[in-house]
Amino acid sequence: MHIHFLDPFIAGQSAIHRLDPRVKFVLAVAFILTAALTPSGAWPVYVLLFALAMGVIVLSELGVGFVFRRAVLALPFVLAALPVIFTLPGVPLFSLSLGSWGLTATADGVERFVSIALKSWISVQIAIVLSSSTPFPELMVAMRAARVPRLLVSIFGLMWRYLFVLADEAMRLLRARSARSGATGLPGMKVGGSISWRGRVAGGMAGNLFLRAIERSDRIYVAMLSRGYDGEVRDLPLPPLRALHWLVLICGVALLGMLAIFGFLFYG
Amino acid sequence: MLYAPLPMHIPDGFLSVLVSLVLWAATILVVGYSLRRVGQDLGERQAPLMGVLAAAIFAGQMLNFTVAGGTSGHLMGAAIATILLGPWAAILVLTTVVGVQALVFQDGGLLVLGANIFNMGIVGVAVSYFVYRTFQRLANGKPWGIFVGGFIAAWASIFIAALAVALQLAFSGTSPANIALPAMGGIHALIGLGEGLITVGALAFLYATRRDLVTAGEGQVKASSAVWVAGLLIALALAIASPLASAHPDGLEWVAEQRGFLDAAREPLYNVIPDYVLPGIANESLATILAGILGALIVFFIALGVAYTRRKRGTAS
Numbered sequence: 001m002h003i004h005f006l007d008p009f010i011a012g013q014s015a016i017h018r019l020d021p022r023v024k025f026v027l028a029v030a031f032i033l034t035a036a037l038t039p040s041g042a043w044p045v046y047v048l049l050f051a052l053a054m055g056v057i058v059l060s061e062l063g064v065g066f067v068f069r070r071a072v073l074a075l076p077f078v079l080a081a082l083p084v085i086f087t088l089p090g091v092p093l094f095s096l097s098l099g100s101w102g103l104t105a106t107a108d109g110v111e112r113f114v115s116i117a118l119k120s121w122i123s124v125q126i127a128i129v130l131s132s133s134t135p136f137p138e139l140m141v142a143m144r145a146a147r148v149p150r151l152l153v154s155i156f157g158l159m160w161r162y163l164f165v166l167a168d169e170a171m172r173l174l175r176a177r178s179a180r181s182g183a184t185g186l187p188g189m190k191v192g193g194s195i196s197w198r199g200r201v202a203g204g205m206a207g208n209l210f211l212r213a214i215e216r217s218d219r220i221y222v223a224m225l226s227r228g229y230d231g232e233v234r235d236l237p238l239p240p241l242r243a244l245h246w247l248v249l250i251c252g253v254a255l256l257g258m259l260a261i262f263g264f265l266f267y268g
Numbered sequence: 269m270l271y272a273p274l275p276m277h278i279p280d281g282f283l284s285v286l287v288s289l290v291l292w293a294a295t296i297l298v299v300g301y302s303l304r305r306v307g308q309d310l311g312e313r314q315a316p317l318m319g320v321l322a323a324a325i326f327a328g329q330m331l332n333f334t335v336a337g338g339t340s341g342h343l344m345g346a347a348i349a350t351i352l353l354g355p356w357a358a359i360l361v362l363t364t365v366v367g368v369q370a371l372v373f374q375d376g377g378l379l380v381l382g383a384n385i386f387n388m389g390i391v392g393v394a395v396s397y398f399v400y401r402t403f404q405r406l407a408n409g410k411p412w413g414i415f416v417g418g419f420i421a422a423w424a425s426i427f428i429a430a431l432a433v434a435l436q437l438a439f440s441g442t443s444p445a446n447i448a449l450p451a452m453g454g455i456h457a458l459i460g461l462g463e464g465l466i467t468v469g470a471l472a473f474l475y476a477t478r479r480d481l482v483t484a485g486e487g488q489v490k491a492s493s494a495v496w497v498a499g500l501l502i503a504l505a506l507a508i509a510s511p512l513a514s515a516h517p518d519g520l521e522w523v524a525e526q527r528g529f530l531d532a533a534r535e536p537l538y539n540v541i542p543d544y545v546l547p548g549i550a551n552e553s554l555a556t557i558l559a560g561i562l563g564a565l566i567v568f569f570i571a572l573g574v575a576y577t578r579r580k581r582g583t584a585s
Binding site: 007008013014015028029032033035036037043044045047048050051052054055058059061070073074077080081083084087112116117118119120121122123124127128131136139149151152154155156157158159160161162163165166167169170171173174195196198199200201202203204205206207208209210211212213214216217220221224229230231233266 | 277278279280281282283284285288299300303307311312313314315316317318319320321322323324326327328330331332333334343348352360363364365367368370371372373374377378379437441442443444446447448451452462465466467468469470471472473474477478481555556558559560562563564566567570571574578581
């Protein structure tokens, strides 16, 4: 069993797939920034941002259902914002009573909560489109263009290269453990000894993984040295942006800027 | 399974722009300095070692053990990375892990990536380092310092990082301090026990097989009192600020004042167009409906265009 399913990239020929990764990256971050800047309760702006995200999803030909399903993964964190419904002062909306406890929800609180949930949901959709339509090497090009230090970019690259190798090793470790401790997968079957024993076993596996990783990194380093590595990270200069991509970039940033200003002016 | 199960990766939308940008600035400074320091210490070995270890931490987060009632213990890895590699390299490793989680797997947002790196990388590492070094000194070279220190360092890295997350949420007005702090702190005080158990297990394995890594690892050679002090300060600040903030949520009043200040700064902008919503639109819900119609039209026409080009491509090939 290999872990290539880890990579969220989905090959395609859509307009979004073919867009320069630098433009995609800047626009995705600008979109998320716009969503973050939008004041709570500015519903028209949220509707337009959502429509924009939907438009991008449709253009990317990834499938609306696919993006929505993956976007659900980010939702559990919404729980962290739930209490704000009851604690923000404002017009009372409804009351809950849990035994002797009384909670009063306010309209302002609900507005804040829905705004936070919407912001995060729309933002994560754009992030999904970015990572599903851009292979990792192109993301690294975007990072270089964003002036991330070269060394850090090359650490990212090596990490991505060996992530699959080490994730495979981690899965082999997990499989070996289930084989030896007779995991049946049946509900109610107890597996292994006490909690601290299980923790120690998992820890031993982690230690094993780190040890293999450190030794592997030694071998990789020696292999790199023997191929002429001298500590300097060299890469090809970035190609210039094509005129069409410049146009997309400028139009996108202008559009998002207008939406942000619109939100500020009328709802800020 | 592929996602770190700790509710600690903040998604986009939960932090205010101000908090995100301030933490980005802090993160860039510290990571930039770490790059320099690690470059001096490790030289050209740096890139392969950091890259592969970041991959190992990421993969190590898949290793779990069942606790009770369908929950399981996992590894975040700040403590073990700090113990094996020293603080500066650990910061780089965790920056890479958290960065890839956000960029590729949407585990944490992009705008708040600075905050996530700050919490898990910088706070987690500094606190681990402070606790671990302190126990090492207390134990004076005896092995119990490694294991007790490792357990408490792992627990504290999770707990203090969770307090940092809760405080940031409170500052952003996303979650009230008097609820977020006890909730995040309480949950992670338990999750931290799992982290501690795995970390001790890993240390025990490494102590038995490669004692040199644990006793003479980079973390020991490159002792840095600046990081020790930073860890102490972060731990103290968060440990003191948290109960204060949760006992007196009004203590965050100055944030509200800041908000008021920002609103005031925005006032003249608003006055440019007084009592005027959109040309010809006086009603807010009408504006929302119009925006909805406009949005639906945009999406409809894009879908139409994509369907058209798809058909053309289909017939062409």
